[in-house]
Amino acid sequence: MFVRVTVLLFIIAAMAGCRAPLAPAGPTPTPAPPAGSCSLGLTDGVSDEDAIRAVLAAEGKLVVAQDIEPLMQLWAEEGVVADAGNTPERTDDDQRWIAKDAIRHRYVRTVFPGAPSAVQPADLEITIDGDAATVRATTHIGDEVAPAGDRWELEKRDGCWVIKSLTYNLEPAQ
Amino acid sequence: MSKSMLRTVLVIAALIIGLSVVYAPRIFSSTPAPIEESAEGEETYTYVTDLDFWKRTPRETTVKTVARFDLDADLNNVPLTVGDWQGEERPETNQEVEILLNPEQYVRRLYQNPEGQYIWLTMIGGRSSRPFHPPDICYSADGWQYDLGSRSVSLPEGGELYGLWLDADKQFADRSDPTEHVVYYFYLFPDKQRDLSDGIVLFKLTSAQYGSMDETLEMQADFIRNLFLKAE
Numbered sequence: 001m002f003v004r005v006t007v008l009l010f011i012i013a014a015m016a017g018c019r020a021p022l023a024p025a026g027p028t029p030t031p032a033p034p035a036g037s038c039s040l041g042l043t044d045g046v047s048d049e050d051a052i053r054a055v056l057a058a059e060g061k062l063v064v065a066q067d068i069e070p071l072m073q074l075w076a077e078e079g080v081v082a083d084a085g086n087t088p089e090r091t092d093d094d095q096r097w098i099a100k101d102a103i104r105h106r107y108v109r110t111v112f113p114g115a116p117s118a119v120q121p122a123d124l125e126i127t128i129d130g131d132a133a134t135v136r137a138t139t140h141i142g143d144e145v146a147p148a149g150d151r152w153e154l155e156k157r158d159g160c161w162v163i164k165s166l167t168y169n170l171e172p173a174q
Numbered sequence: 175m176s177k178s179m180l181r182t183v184l185v186i187a188a189l190i191i192g193l194s195v196v197y198a199p200r201i202f203s204s205t206p207a208p209i210e211e212s213a214e215g216e217e218t219y220t221y222v223t224d225l226d227f228w229k230r231t232p233r234e235t236t237v238k239t240v241a242r243f244d245l246d247a248d249l250n251n252v253p254l255t256v257g258d259w260q261g262e263e264r265p266e267t268n269q270e271v272e273i274l275l276n277p278e279q280y281v282r283r284l285y286q287n288p289e290g291q292y293i294w295l296t297m298i299g300g301r302s303s304r305p306f307h308p309p310d311i312c313y314s315a316d317g318w319q320y321d322l323g324s325r326s327v328s329l330p331e332g333g334e335l336y337g338l339w340l341d342a343d344k345q346f347a348d349r350s351d352p353t354e355h356v357v358y359y360f361y362l363f364p365d366k367q368r369d370l371s372d373g374i375v376l377f378k379l380t381s382a383q384y385g386s387m388d389e390t391l392e393m394q395a396d397f398i399r400n401l402f403l404k405a406e
Contacts, residue, residue, distance in 0.1 A: 101225055101336070106322075
C-alpha cells in the first residue's frame with residue numbers, strides 16, 4: 001500500500017513540475033554594457049575599417065541568431081532605420097523607426113518572424129571622415145540580393161563604432 | 175496509527191508543502207489587488223506594462239492605475255469620464271476584426287475634451303497571441319505609411335510609462351488631403367510573469383494630429399495621466 005501510494009505521489013509531483021519555468025524577472029539596473037564594436041571582443045589596435053566591418057558582420061549574424069540584446073548593443077540610442085521604398089531621390093515617403101525602442105520593435109516583430117537564414121552585407125564601400133563613417137552595401141538576405149541598396153552610418157564614440165542609421169531599399173525601382 | 179500509515183501521511187504532507195511552495199506565488203501573484211488608496215480615496219491597482227507582449231523589453235515597468243485592466247474584470251468598467259475627457263461607447267462594427275482577432279474582450283470608445291479634440295481608446299484583451307497584431311503591422315498591411323518611435327509619459331505620482339507611437343498617413347481616393355493617425359500604445363499584464371493564459375490587454379489611443387506631433391502626443395499623455403498614476 002505504502003509503495004503504491006508513494007510511487008503515485010512521486011509521479012504526480014514529477015508532473016507538477018512540467019509547466020514551463022517562470023519567466024525571468026525584468027532587467028535590474030546594471031552598468032551600461034559596452035557599445036558597438038567594443039561589445040564584440042575585437043583585439044586592441046584593430047583598424048577603424050575592420051571594426052566597422054566587424055560591426056556590420058555582427059549585425060547580420062545576430063539577426064540570423066535572433067539575439068536581440070547584443071544586437072541592440074550595436075546601435076546608438078538615437079539610431080534610425082529607414083525604408084527608402086526604392087525612391088532614393090525622395091525622403092518624404094520613407095518609413096522610419098526612430099531610436100532604439102522602435103528599432104528593437106522592428107527587429108523583433110518584422111525582421112525575426114521572417115526567420116532570415118543568412119544576412120550578410122557585401123561589397124562594402126566604406127568612407128571614413130574622422131569619427132563618422134558611411135557604408136554602402138549590397139545585402140544578401142537568403143536568395144534576395146539588394147545591390148547597393150543599403151546605406152549605413154556609423155559614429156565612433158569613446159573608441160567604439162556604433163550604428164547611427166540604416167537606410168535600405170535605396171536601389172531604384174525597376 | 176501503523177508505521178505504514180504514518181509514512182504515507184508524512185509523504186503526503188511533504189508533497190503538499192512542496193506543491194504550495196511551487197504554485198503559491200503563481201496563484202497569488204496573478205490576481206491584481208488594490209494596493210492602496212489614491213489621494214482622492216480611489217482604489218488603485220498594479221499592473222506591468224511594456225512595449226511588447228512577446229519579448230520583454232527594457233521599458234517594462236510596474237504601474238499604479240485607477241481602473242482595472244485585466245481580464246478578470248470587465249474592461250467596459252474603465253471610466254467614461256477621464257479627467258476632462260468624456261467618452262461614449264463605439265463598439266467595433268467590422269465583423270472581420272472579431273473573426274480575425276477573436277479577442278476575449280474588445281472595447282472601443284470615442285472621448286472628447288472641452289477643446290473639441292477627440293481620442294479613440296481601444297482596449298483588446300486576450301489570452302493568446304492571436305488578438306495582438308502589432309498596430310504598425312496592421313497599418314502597413316493596409317497601405318499606410320508611418321514613422322514609429324517610443325515616448326515616455328510622466329505620471330502624476332512619479333515615474334515614466336513608455337509606449338510606442340505611430341505617425342501614420344494614407345491618401346484615400348475620395349479625399350483631397352492624406353488622412354493622418356497618431357497612435358500610442360502599450361501592453362498591460364497582471365504581473366511580471368507575463369503568462370499569456372493570465373491575459374494581456376492592449377491599450378491603444380488613436381487621434382488625428384492636433385498641432386505638432388509633440389503636441390498631439392502630449393494631448394494623449396494628458397489622457398493617460400488620468401488613468402495611470404505612478405510607474406516604478
